[in-house]
Amino acid sequence: MRVLDASVYGMLLPALEQSIMAAVLVDENNCVRYFNPAAERLWGYAREEIMDRDMQPLLPKALQAVHGGYMRSNREGGEPRAVGMNRDLLVERKDGRQLWVSFSLSKIDLSGRIHYLAFARDVSDEVARREQNRLLLLAVNHTERPLFVVDGERRIVQINRAFSDLFGYTAAEAVGCLPSELLASLNTDAETLARLRSKAWSTEGFNEEILARSKDGRDIWVKASVNPIFDEDSGQLRNQVIALSDITEARRIRDLERDVLEALTSNLSFIGLGNFICQRIEAIAPGVLVSVFKVVGRRLRHWAAPSFQTSYVAGWEGVEIGDGVAGGYGTCAHRGEPVMLADITAEPLRSAYCGRVPPAGCRACMVYPVKRRDGGVIGIFALYLRRGAPQDAYLKRIADVSMYLCALAIEREESRLRLDELVHHDALTGLPNRNNLYRYTDDLLASGVEQEVAFFCVGLLRFKDVNNTLGHRVGDQMLVEVANRLRSRLSGGAFLARLEGCTFVLVVPDCSPARAAQVASRIQQVISEPLDIAGVLLDLSACIGVSHYPDGGCRDRDGLLQSAKSAMDEVKASNGGGILFFDAGMNELARERLLLGTALRRAVAGAGLRLVYQPQVRSEDGELYGVEALARWHDDNFGEIPPGRMIALAEEIGEIEAIGRWALRKACRQMAAWRSQGVHVPVVSVNLSPRSFRSRELPDFVAGLLQEHALSGDSLTIEITESAAMVLTPEMLEIVHGIRALGVGLSVDDFGTGFSSLSNLASLPVTEVKIDRSFIDRCLQESRLQALVTAVIGIGRSLNLAVVAEGVETAGQCELLRRQRCPVVQGYLFSRPLEPRDIPSWLERFRAAAAAPEAVEARPGMGG
Structure with missing residues (x-):
């Protein structure tokens, strides 16, 4: 307590008046004796409102009721810490606004009387900052x-x-x-x-x-x-x-994903990849064991479970999935949704474990479905827990990523298997392909087991005709059906493969030559059964070449397969089906055929082919009806090649369409040349392969030739065989009508050999039919053939078609045809095929003979 006399107090008052701190002097009766301007600003009371009044309005509300006791306590020596110390109190101004005020209270003796001098300062901002910092620190700390x-x-x-x-x-x-x-x-x-x-x-x-x-x-x-x-x-x-x-857990999961994705691009096997996935998961999830299974059809197939006993995993192999069966595995795969088993021993699905004991210490299990992009379940992924529970969020995140990674791995394996299937199997028939055949044959011959092996090379006759006339879709269906027949009808020990086109290879171990003959006959019988495709009944036949190990002289894979193919090619070259065992001379024939094919390609590309022309005569008046253009080939090394062999070879090597276009161009140019020379040839006939009628550009090509050589459409007739004409597709018929729209004639060659129906013939835009030479050759000896010739002539007349009889070689044949009123005859009786330069002189001689009195007898011998 400080003692102040009146003079000191008088000196203190001016300083207090200028103080920025509020000063209040209170006497021992709690009456305010001094109230400075700063106090007025702090409390909002004017000095006259407070002076000589009770101090109660200046106190915090909590102290107003006890202020007397408070002051008396100080006066009597109580509350010693209240005097001389700062305190922050919440006071209320006159306007009701509350302030935090810091008080400093001093007890003084003023002229023998006890007074209290209080200094007050507004610390509301400081208190607010301290509170803000306190709350912020509290938030940060929690x-x-x-x-x-x-x-x-x-x-x-x-x-x-x-x-x-x-x-x-x-x-x-x-x-x-x-x-x-x-x-x-x-x-x-x-x-x-x-x-x-x-x-x-x-x-x-x-x-x-x-x-x-x-x-x-x-x-x-x-x-x-x-x-x-x-x-x-x-x-x-x-x-x-x-x-x-x-981010430890997130980083572990991210590293897991990265490592597995890298493994997916490595050369790890499917089993190795599954083990790697399981072990990586177990490394980042201590106390967890992992197993993965594929789902194939409706059954479980083991994939990987490196930490499990083999006996436990093997017990699930092949188990059928279903709701409530095969424990959580089968239920998860069946439902396509996770199955959580918090306690394996207590779960209702426990009975479905069929006595299998889970790994030691494992009580809980989380089973997740592995799905492909379309939602189908292709596997299951199981986490066995030694501790914890299936609700663990970290494990669920691991499972989410692992399901995705397992799906990628399974899809990669499926893609690899599909690729392997494509690499080693024929995409159309599903049979092993050439690579697979080579691998099988090499393994068979290298096995060290002495055994007889038969190799069969099987080709289908007239397969190209089916493709060209009925379309490749029908051809593909035919190959699939033949493959299915052979696969289902032959013994289980045989290895059947498709090489290319219509060629199949059959390898039969433990097969003697005698048994090989029986197998070949069985193959022929299976293939020859009628085949109905798209409403078309096809009669198939096969040409079969056979080589035998070790009796055939060849002891390596390439030699044995090539020998069987050479024998098959020899059968095919004869234009008929059959079976042929290989002998050494066939290699020379195959070599010759290869060289001859190369020579034909050169001839087509260069000037190695030529056309000759055989006259066609009207039987009614003996006038020239037209000429048929016939392709001929003379090779410097092979000499004159027979037409039949040339055409068959051109079909085999894919040059027949090029030859047809060459013949059209050459014939039109020759017609223009004859007419410029004043040689009157009414029409030229050109044979085309059925393959030519698959090109939509053919009508434009023919139109261009006619325009280029200033020929009318009726100057040209295109011939097509009867068998091809009867199976023209709608697209091919459209092409035929396009040609007929140019005025070009359409002739059906070899009529009578293809067993065509009259309705088909009547629906075609045909202008001419040609009676096959085989009927003319024997018509004088066989009355049935004579009747057939008569019927064909009558059909042609009734349909307003020109009828041309081919192969007329004797006067008797000619006379018979005249009596039957056959409009046109063609054959050696009138002329062999002539070089273009010989046609004018032949015409002069033919017309001179027609003008002579003995014309009827002389005309047949002209040029013969």
Whole structure:
């Protein structure tokens, strides 16, 4: 207590008047004796409202009821700490607004009487800031995200509770340390650590992932978010606040995904890949065992379970899936949704385990479906837990990623198998292909087991005709049907493959020559059965070549297969089906056929082919009806090649269409040349292969030739065989009508050999039919053939078609045809095929003979 006399007090008052702090003097009766201007501003009361009045309005409400006791207590010596100390109290101004005020109370003796002098200051802003800081520190300390603050020397000055929980350090242990000293792991990437240090005092915030270490030595992956804090006055960087996120689990899962995706692109086998996936999951999820199964059809197929006993895994192999069967495995695969077994021994599905005992210590199980993109279940993925429960969020995240990775692995395996199927099997028939055949044959011959082996090369006759006339779709159906027949009718020990086109190879182990003959006959019988495709009944026949090991002289794979093919080619070259065992002379024939095909290609590309022309005569008046253009080929090495052999070879090597277009061009040019010479040839006939009628450009090509050589459409007739004409597709018929629209004639060659129906013939835009020479050759000897010739002539007349009889070689044949009123005859009786230069002289002689009295007898011999 201070003692003041009146003079001192008088000197103090002016200073108090000028003070920025509120000053209030209260006597021992709690009456206000002094109230300065600062007090007026603080409480909002005028001096006259307070002076000489009770101090109660100036006190906090909590003290107003006890202020007398409070002051008396001070007067009697109680509450000693209230005097001479600062206190923050919440007071209320006159206008009702509350303020935080800091009080300092002094007890003084003024002229022998006790007074109290109180100094007060408004600290509302300070209190608010302290509260804000308190709340902020409370929030920081209770957030789940670890935080620490570094100062200008990059040392830790503050940490929160989450930091201590994650790394195990108390504030006393952490404060003052460099973060790198405290948290860096021996496994931390040095480059990442150096980069973090270089950026640590940057004026811009940044994020970085880094491997840290806890107090107990655990490695923890964290994502650090570094935020700079600047001084409000100077703007200088003062602190860094580093917020951390524990990304250990996310990083492990991300590394799992990366490692498995890398393994997917490696040369790991499917089983190896499954084991790798299981082991990687077990490495990041301690206490967990993993198994994976494929679902094939409705059954489980073991894939991988490296930590399980073989007997346990084998017990699930081939188990049928279903709701409530095969434990969680079958139920999950059936439903296509996860199955959680919190306690295997207590679950209702336990009975479905059929006595199988789970791995030791495993009680819970999480089973997830592995699905392909379309939602179909292709596998299951199971996590067995030694501890924990299926609700573990980390394990669920692992399972989500693992299902996706397993799906990729299974789909990769399925793609590999499909690729392997394509590489080793024929895409159309599903039979082994050439590569597969080679592999099988090499293994068979290298087995070291002495055994007889028969090799059969099987080709289908007239397969190209089916493709050209009925289309490739029908041809493909025919190949599939033949493959299915052979596959189902032959013995199980036989190996059947398709090489290309219509060629099949059959390899039969333990097969003697005698048995090989029986097998070949069986093949022929199976193929010859009628085949109905798209409403068309096809009669098939096969040409079969056979080679035998070890009796055939060849002891290697290529030789044996080539020998069988050479024998088949020899049968095919005879234009008939049959069976032929290989002998050494066939190699020379195959070589000759190869060289002859090469020579024909050169002849077509160059000038090696020529046309000759055989006259056609009207029987009624003996005038020239037209000429038929016939292709001939003379090779310097092989000599004159028979037409039949040339045409068959052209069909085989794919040059027949080129020959047809060449013949059209050559014949039209020759017609123009004859007419420029004044040689009158009414029409020229050109034979075309059915393949030519598959080209939509044919009508335009013919139109171009007619225009180029100034010929009318009726100057040209195109011939097509009866068998081809009867099976023209709608597309081919459209092409035929396009040609007929040019005025070009259409002749059906070899009429009577193809067993065509009259309705088909009547529906075609035909202008001419040609009676096959085989009927004319024997018509005088066989009355049935004579009747057939008569019928054909009558059909032609009734349909208003020209009828041409081919192969007329005797006067008797000619006379018979005249009596039957056959309009046109052609054959050696009138002339052999002539070179173009010989046609004018033949015409002169023919017309001269027609004018002579003995014309009827002389005309047949002209040029014969």
